[in-house]
Amino acid sequence: xxxxxxxxxxxxxxxxxxxxxxxxxxxxxxxxxxxxxxxxxxxxxxxxxxxxxxxxxxxxxxxxxxxxxxxxxxxxxxxxxxxxxxxxxxxxxxxxxxxxxxxxxxxxxxxxxxxxxxxxxxxxxxxxxxxxxxxxxxxxxxxxxxxxxxxxxxxxxxxxxxxxxxxxxxxxxxxxxxxxxxxxxxxxxxxxxxxxxxxxxxxxxxxxxxxxxxxxxxxxxxxxxxxxxxxxxxxxxxxxxxxxxxxxxxxxxxxxxxxxxxxxxxxxxxxxxxxxxxxxxxxxxxxxxxxxxxxxxxxxxxxxxxxxxxxxxxxxxxxxxxxxxxxxxxxxxxxxxxxxxxxxxxxxxxxxxxxxxxxxxxxxxxxxxxxxxxxxxxxxxxxxxxxxxxxxxxxxxxxxxxxxxxxxxxxxxxxxxxxxxxxxxxxxxxxxxxxxxxxx
Amino acid sequence: xxxxxxxxxxxxxxxxxxxxxxxxxxxxxxxxxxxxxxxxxxxxxxxxxxxxxxxxxxxxxxxxxxxxxxxxxxxxxxxx
Ligand code: HEM
Ligand code: HEM
Ligand code: SF4
Ligand code: SF4
Numbered sequence: 001x002x003x004x005x006x007x008x009x010x011x012x013x014x015x016x017x018x019x020x021x022x023x024x025x026x027x028x029x030x031x032x033x034x035x036x037x038x039x040x041x042x043x044x045x046x047x048x049x050x051x052x053x054x055x056x057x058x059x060x061x062x063x064x065x066x067x068x069x070x071x072x073x074x075x076x077x078x079x080x081x082x083x084x085x086x087x088x089x090x091x092x093x094x095x096x097x098x099x100x101x102x103x104x105x106x107x108x109x110x111x112x113x114x115x116x117x118x119x120x121x122x123x124x125x126x127x128x129x130x131x132x133x134x135x136x137x138x139x140x141x142x143x144x145x146x147x148x149x150x151x152x153x154x155x156x157x158x159x160x161x162x163x164x165x166x167x168x169x170x171x172x173x174x175x176x177x178x179x180x181x182x183x184x185x186x187x188x189x190x191x192x193x194x195x196x197x198x199x200x201x202x203x204x205x206x207x208x209x210x211x212x213x214x215x216x217x218x219x220x221x222x223x224x225x226x227x228x229x230x231x232x233x234x235x236x237x238x239x240x241x242x243x244x245x246x247x248x249x250x251x252x253x254x255x256x257x258x259x260x261x262x263x264x265x266x267x268x269x270x271x272x273x274x275x276x277x278x279x280x281x282x283x284x285x286x287x288x289x290x291x292x293x294x295x296x297x298x299x300x301x302x303x304x305x306x307x308x309x310x311x312x313x314x315x316x317x318x319x320x321x322x323x324x325x326x327x328x329x330x331x332x333x334x335x336x337x338x339x340x341x342x343x344x345x346x347x348x349x350x351x352x353x354x355x356x357x358x359x360x361x362x363x364x365x366x367x368x369x370x371x372x373x374x375x376x377x378x379x380x381x382x383x384x385x386x387x388x389x390x391x392x393x394x395x396x397x398x399x400x401x402x403x404x405x406x407x408x409x410x411x412x413x414x415x416x417x418x419x420x421x422x423x424x425x426x427x428x429x430x431x432x433x434x435x436x437x438x439x440x
Numbered sequence: 441x442x443x444x445x446x447x448x449x450x451x452x453x454x455x456x457x458x459x460x461x462x463x464x465x466x467x468x469x470x471x472x473x474x475x476x477x478x479x480x481x482x483x484x485x486x487x488x489x490x491x492x493x494x495x496x497x498x499x500x501x502x503x504x505x506x507x508x509x510x511x512x513x514x515x516x517x518x519x520x
Contacts (some may be wrong), residue, residue: 030496057453069498069499070496070497070498071493071496071497072496072497077489079485079488079495079497079502080497080502082497083497083498083499084497154510167450169499169500170497170500170501170502171465171498171500171501172494172497173503209481209485210465210495210497210502211465211481211485213466213499214501215500354467373477374477378464378466378501379501416493
């Protein structure tokens with residue numbers, strides 16, 4: 001039996017719920033480290049997991065954290081990827097006195113081979129706590145807990161043996177992340193993995209050498225289903241879309257109506273919801289009311305369709321995304337550090353997503369960065385700068401034209417104003433000409 | 441301004457700051473108002489590479505200071 005030095009009655013309660021608990025996971029890792037069946041030559045405190053449970057228990061007792069926030073950043077030449085974490089009760093919990101986090105750039109779409117997972121775990125059990133967070137909210141692999149001297153060692157092995165880089169942290173470009181896209185999903189309107197990888201490679205300097213006012217995130221969703229929630233979580237959100245017709249297979253539509261095909265690919269099979277009602281479940285739920293069904297033919301009025309994905313999700317065998325595909329770009333989502341949470345705003349309704357992505361880089365990413373680096377205050381996210389200086393400024397900086405789809409309804413968000421040089425004849429009028437038509 | 445003079449100015453400006461050891465990149469822009477932000481950024485990176493300066497991070501925000509000066513760990517809001 002492996003001993004636990006700290007009694008942890010409060011956090012033990014977390015193990016009594018219906019789900020697996022991180023407390024159990026940490027205990028298991030402690031047991032495994034102490035028994036050490038693989039004979040690992042530990043370079044970081046073997047008993048760190050025990051002290052980690054101890055410091056957490058103390059925090060529950062006190063209702064306050066015992067971690068200090070921040071520190072010098074680890075590896076040479078990088079300003080991100082390592083987050084210094086120090087315990088403020090090092091005598092009581094020496095195993096976690098230094099317990100730095102490392103962020104590792106995850107493979108695109110989170111595709112792993114078993115060999116790769118074994119390699120990173122071998123490395124992390126030897127040179128760190130053995131505890132990971134798969135994955136952090138940004139999407140990277142998070143290595144939880146090691147000492148300062150181990151940072152360079154981990155970095156060396158990661159880059160030389162596993163061919164893997166650190167991710168972003170601090171005021172820089174954060175590790176870009178994406179959905180699995182065309183590798184597995186028929187809804188993907190562009191190759192999310194390719195652009196995510198290429199932009200990660202292109203913007204290495206922005207990722208590793210912090211020069212922004214604050215964090216900046218790219219996320220790539222292959223379609224409006226938004227599996228990585230880019231619309232809520234990224235400063236530039238790439239959402240796949242198309243601009244031609246949804247492809248309709250009328251025979252398959254009839255098969256759904258007739259019950260031969262299960263709606264939503266059978267996802268609601270857990271309960272009997274009665275026969276599929278296309279009128280109620282598809283036509284009636286179309287947010288733009290652009291669909292019609294006369295009992296034998298389904299029609300979609302494409303100019304009105306906002307590509308919400310609803311009808312396609314319900315009847316994937318009958319309806320498919322169009323063929324002229326690309327993405328929409330939305331700016332400025334963030335969580336509520338200042339001001340409250342904010343969803344992204346549509347700025348580019350449609351842009352082609354084709355390597356080497358010059359149009360996206362040159363007309364969106366780089367002008368936006370130049371503006372934000374110049375005008376953004378310390379710790380101001382892009383979304384906050386947009387609120388402060390106005391959406392019109394964003395259009396000016398990027399050169400995109402205001403279009404009706406950018407606003408929810410007329411006169412509720414009036415950021416679109418005419419400027420003098422956009423109006424034929426300017427704002428000055430010829431008073432004599434005016435008086436010919438209008439009395440005083 | 442030539443590079444050596446700019447580096448010297450940065451170091452001297454930082455040494456003069458009392459009671460504060462870590463700064464935003466924007467503070468460095470102000471030290472060299474005639475240079476483009478990108479030039480200043482590259483110079484700061486270079487000085488980190490040469491180990492004159494070092495990065496400090498809370499995890500979400502990055503600050504920069506003279507290497508070894510001030511606290512190495514602690515809350516970003518409680519400078520000294
Ligand atoms: C020439 C023969 C075969 C071809 C061309 C073929 C092709 C494919 C393709 C294209 C997929 C989709 C992969 C994806 O999800 O992206 C797939 C999935 C699959 N195939 Fe095959 N397959 C073949 C034989 C077999 C055989 C013999 C079996 C089983 C005995 C099998 C079992 C599966 C299973 C279980 C999946 C689903 C895997 C997943 O979703 O990850 N396949 N196959
Ligand atoms: C106790 C036995 C098994 C357990 C606990 C198990 C568990 C799982 C789990 C957790 C997944 C992943 C599902 C996901 O994608 O979220 C999976 C997928 C799969 N399993 Fe098993 N499995 C077992 C036995 C088998 C056997 C005996 C076979 C084949 C003869 C099999 C074939 C597959 C296939 C083809 C998939 C991929 C399905 C898909 O994603 O389309 N499994 N299994
Ligand atoms: S966002 Fe769309 S394309 Fe990407 S995995 Fe989800 S459904 Fe598929
Ligand atoms: S994608 Fe959405 S808006 Fe377009 S037709 Fe289908 S339900 Fe209607």
